[in-house]
Amino acid sequence: MKTQIEHLTSDRLHQSYTRIRHKSGLTVCVLPKRAAVTYGVLGVNFGANDRIFRMTDDAVYAPMLTTETMPADVFHIPSGCAHFLEHKMFAERGGEDAIARFARFGANADAYTTPDLTAYLYSTTEDPYAPLEILLDFVMNPYFTEENVARERSIIAQEIRMYDDSPMQTGYYNLMAALYHTHPIRDNVGGTEETIRDITPAVLYRCHEAFYRPDNMVLSVSGNVTPEEVLAVCDRCLPDTVTANRTQRIYLPEPKTIVTDHVTAQAGAAAPLLYFGVKDNCLSSDPTERLRHASAVDILNDILFCKSSAIFSDLYAKGWINGRFGAEYEHNETYSYTLISAETAYPAETADAIRTYLADRVRLHDITDAQFARCRRVMYASSVTAYESTEDMALDCLDSTMDGTELFSSVDIMMQITKDDLIDALDALYRPECMAVSVVT
Amino acid sequence: MTDIMKTNQNCIPLCPGTELYVIPKDTFKTDFIMFSFTLPLMAETAAEYALLPSVLCRGSEQYPTLEDLAKRLDTLYNAGIAGRAHKRGEAQVVTFQLRCLAEDVVPPEDENEGPLFVSLLDTFCDVLFSPLLENGVFSPAYVDGEKKNLCDAIRSKINNKASYAISRLDEEMFAGETYGISSRGTEESAAAVTPASLYRCYLDMLSRAPVSVTYVGRMTADEVTSALARFISHLSSFREENPTLYAPQTQVIRTAKHPLHRVEESMDIRQSRLCIGYRTGSVLSDGDFYRFALFNELLGGSASSKLFLEVREARGLCYDCASYPEAQKGVLYISCGIAADAKEEAEEAIASQIAAIRDGDITDEEFFAAKKSLVSGYREIEDSAAAIAVWYANRRAAGIATSPEETAEQVLSCTKEDMKQCAEHLTEDTLYFLRGTCTDGDGEEDWDEDTN
Numbered sequence: 081m082k083t084q085i086e087h088l089t090s091d092r093l094h095q096s097y098t099r100i101r102h103k104s105g106l107t108v109c110v111l112p113k114r115a116a117v118t119y120g121v122l123g124v125n126f127g128a129n130d131r132i133f134r135m136t137d138d139a140v141y142a143p144m145l146t147t148e149t150m151p152a153d154v155f156h157i158p159s160g161c162a163h164f165l166e167h168k169m170f171a172e173r174g175g176e177d178a179i180a181r182f183a184r185f186g187a188n189a190d191a192y193t194t195p196d197l198t199a200y201l202y203s204t205t206e207d208p209y210a211p212l213e214i215l216l217d218f219v220m221n222p223y224f225t226e227e228n229v230a231r232e233r234s235i236i237a238q239e240i241r242m243y244d245d246s247p248m249q250t251g252y253y254n255l256m257a258a259l260y261h262t263h264p265i266r267d268n269v270g271g272t273e274e275t276i277r278d279i280t281p282a283v284l285y286r287c288h289e290a291f292y293r294p295d296n297m298v299l300s301v302s303g304n305v306t307p308e309e310v311l312a313v314c315d316r317c318l319p320d321t322v323t324a325n326r327t328q329r330i331y332l333p334e335p336k337t338i339v340t341d342h343v344t345a346q347a348g349a350a351a352p353l354l355y356f357g358v359k360d361n362c363l364s365s366d367p368t369e370r371l372r373h374a375s376a377v378d379i380l381n382d383i384l385f386c387k388s389s390a391i392f393s394d395l396y397a398k399g400w401i402n403g404r405f406g407a408e409y410e411h412n413e414t415y416s417y418t419l420i421s422a423e424t425a426y427p428a429e430t431a432d433a434i435r436t437y438l439a440d441r442v443r444l445h446d447i448t449d450a451q452f453a454r455c456r457r458v459m460y461a462s463s464v465t466a467y468e469s470t471e472d473m474a475l476d477c478l479d480s481t482m483d484g485t486e487l488f489s490s491v492d493i494m495m496q497i498t499k500d501d502l503i504d505a506l507d508a509l510y511r512p513e514c515m516a517v518s519v520v521t
Numbered sequence: 522m523t524d525i526m527k528t529n530q531n532c533i534p535l536c537p538g539t540e541l542y543v544i545p546k547d548t549f550k551t552d553f554i555m556f557s558f559t560l561p562l563m564a565e566t567a568a569e570y571a572l573l574p575s576v577l578c579r580g581s582e583q584y585p586t587l588e589d590l591a592k593r594l595d596t597l598y599n600a601g602i603a604g605r606a607h608k609r610g611e612a613q614v615v616t617f618q619l620r621c622l623a624e625d626v627v628p629p630e631d632e633n634e635g636p637l638f639v640s641l642l643d644t645f646c647d648v649l650f651s652p653l654l655e656n657g658v659f660s661p662a663y664v665d666g667e668k669k670n671l672c673d674a675i676r677s678k679i680n681n682k683a684s685y686a687i688s689r690l691d692e693e694m695f696a697g698e699t700y701g702i703s704s705r706g707t708e709e710s711a712a713a714v715t716p717a718s719l720y721r722c723y724l725d726m727l728s729r730a731p732v733s734v735t736y737v738g739r740m741t742a743d744e745v746t747s748a749l750a751r752f753i754s755h756l757s758s759f760r761e762e763n764p765t766l767y768a769p770q771t772q773v774i775r776t777a778k779h780p781l782h783r784v785e786e787s788m789d790i791r792q793s794r795l796c797i798g799y800r801t802g803s804v805l806s807d808g809d810f811y812r813f814a815l816f817n818e819l820l821g822g823s824a825s826s827k828l829f830l831e832v833r834e835a836r837g838l839c840y841d842c843a844s845y846p847e848a849q850k851g852v853l854y855i856s857c858g859i860a861a862d863a864k865e866e867a868e869e870a871i872a873s874q875i876a877a878i879r880d881g882d883i884t885d886e887e888f889f890a891a892k893k894s895l896v897s898g899y900r901e902i903e904d905s906a907a908a909i910a911v912w913y914a915n916r917r918a919a920g921i922a923t924s925p926e927e928t929a930e931q932v933l934s935c936t937k938e939d940m941k942q943c944a945e946h947l948t949e950d951t952l953y954f955l956r957g958t959c960t961d962g963d964g965e966e967d968w969d970e971d972t973n
């Protein structure tokens with residue numbers, strides 16, 4: 081394959097960027113912007129949710145759902161693997177840490193793992209290309225030993241304990257376990273102290289080999305860069321050809337039902353924390369369809385739950401909720417949910433109020449033109465201000481590209497959403513049998 | 522890029538005790554303006570001033586409910602009025618940060634009543650100067666609601682064990698000092714606030730607090746001044762011609778006055794928190810605080826720092842171990858999350874890293890990395906209007922005017938000898954240990970299979 085280059089422009093946002101399909105298979109997005117900080121992120125399509133895979137010829141990266149018996153040659157990896165790998169990628173031969181290599185050029189480096197991806201990033205106010213070379217180099221070259229893996233295990237154990245002591249985390253994961261029967265979104269991204277005991281250098285090498293391939297990654301760079309020079313760095317650091325992918329990720333079928341509609345836990349919270357979840361079964365393997373649905377739900381949630389919404393005013397005036405109230409929506413190929421969270425002395429009453437509010441279809445169908453127009457202004461302004469920061473630009477572009485769409489299409493689709501789309505999303509998503517509540521006290 | 526940051530800001534007197542600073546910046550698609558009211562930090566009024574921004578943003582004459590005000594700001598393209606009270610040394614500063622889209626990115630096809638920035642300032646004036654009153658004081662319902670929220674927020678500190686441990690350290694370390702007063706007050710003082718006491722504080726703030734207004738964006742000083750006409754006329758009506766303005770001073774204690782004060786408490790949690798507070802002998806108004814900022818960066822300010830490399834990477838004792846400086850009072854905090862039985866080793870490891878700097882055991886590579894990391898942090902400020910405004914507001918309060926770029930130059934000129942001196946001036950004051958006593962694993966869930 082030859083390197084392919086395309087330029088993408090948004091007249092609405094007065095922005096443009098270059099998307100390169102590099103001959104190694106890597107997708108590269110370059111977003112030039114006059115700013116102090118250049119920000120680069122390399123995303124690997126391997127996250128905490130990827131727990132079962134097999135190596136086979138004719139593999140595709142899209143997840144395969146097993147509906148019958150699991151193939152015999154699959155690898156089940158312990159929870160926390162993607163996160164452990166993220167930590168340990170920074171180790172280099174000779175005992176050095178990749179952070180120190182970045183520091184030599186005045187760049188900061190970091191990484192994070194989500195259910196869906198692992199991201200390695202750097203930021204710099206100096207030469208943007210030298211750290212980019214280090215980024216591409218260290219992520220492609222693992223170095224794991226029994227000794228360095230064992231030491232990392234104790235560091236990660238402390239990270240796990242830190243989050244275990246957070247009531248917010250307890251409430252969130254209890255909700256996921258109430259909504260999902262089999263999906264690994266139930267499990268802590270970092271794993272548990274038990275599961276990380278089973279993570280060995282061999283397991284890490286196997287995951288790296290399976291997923292850390294240029295054609296399963298996206299590089300996104302924003303700031304004082306040009307497409308030509310970024311491309312030159314890629315040519316120097318990456319292979320000339322794509323090797324055939326043999327990695328097939330596997331997911332167990334997830335029933336449309338929920339596990340339980342109510343779970344409580346004690347975790348020493350100052351005031352009860354309420355996590356109200358709605359499992360969304362409108363999943364699609366088509367990225368544009370997903371984006372359209374997600375855009376409609378985002379607008380809908382804003383109208384339903386933002387600070388100018390009827391329910392927020394009502395519950396706030398009653399003193400049931402404080403400013404820590406909000407709704408967010410996660411939408412992916414294999415799982416999707418709305419999460420409404422609140423700190424409230426009245427968790428049961430607040431949950432009932434949300435249920436009643438969402439059940440009042442007549443009122444919700446009567447979304448006014450004024451509400452809709454205000455919401456479009458909010459969404460438009462959010463899109464414009466998102467491109468103030470090179471970090472936000474690079475990360476937004478990474479997310480949309482990894483999702484199989486592109487940065488500007490999200491704004492365009494957002495502006496095309498009609499009131500009817502909101503009603504459709506409302507009826508499809510907010511079904512009483514898909515709602516669960518997690519309370520932490 | 523540095524020219525803009527080096528430009529002397531225009532300082533324009535608006536009315537008694539009120540000055541406008543205009544920082545020209547043409548790279549943002551937003552206009553940003555910050556209003557800061559500086560008050561003395563006092564136990565009697567801390568809760569009042571913590572409440573004031575939220576009560577004001579709860580509703581005004583023209584926008585009497587939260588919903589009305591939120592709708593108004595949504596209509597102004599998601600414009601923001603963010604009010605809060607925080608501590609700057611031993612002053613309590615009430616700030617309102619306003620942000621809206623710059624005029625040239627407002628869709629031309631939309632119908633608006635006038636320039637967005639002026640509409641936002643009008644809305645802010647309504648919030649600040651025409652609050653919803655009942656019987657001449659704030660609405661009791663709004664005051665009660667926000668008192669409850671403030672108490673919730675004070676109690677919620679415990680949800681985050683790292684910041685909870687630091688707040689306990691503060692209480693212990695600054696027990697007899699003004700700095701020990703929380704910028705949110707206490708639950709007791711919050712509960713004692715009345716609509717009348719809050720209104721008295723409000724009037725006091727408008728008549729006696731020095732006000733600094735900082736604008737960052739593309740407008741000229743004249744344009745900003747004229748957009749502020751309504752604000753100036755309202756504020757002037759609260760001020761005498763030569764008002765007695767507050768001028769809070771911070772008492773700096775440069776060396777710990779006693780042997781290390783140790784405090785240990787237990788909690789049923791899985792990870793223990795170790796926090797140490799030091800007196801640094803260095804504050805922003807000294808003019809050479811950048812040296813201490815670099816010392817902090819070298820010690821525990823980044824993933825290339827001594828604490829991170831020794832306590833986490835070499836010994837594997839923790840996930841997080843970092844140091845944080847406080848620039849007005851002259852304090853350094855070190856905080857890490859560890860297993861309970863690693864306390865002695867972590868203490869020893871932290872002390873060894875401070876001793877290493879004191880002994881001049883600093884490699885060229887780590888010194889270079891610390892400088893680069895700090896300088897990069899200063900240069901990043903230029904990418905955020907709020908960060909620019911806060912940078913200059915803090916420095917004006919300390920009587921200095923250096924830009925981030927000038928400070929970066931100063932940092933680059935620092936020597937290892939400077940670092941040795943910073944380490945020598947550091948004295949341990951208080952050590953707070955939150956011992957985690959929970960040793961069991963999972964099994965805390967209490968499943969309730971009943972359906973509602």
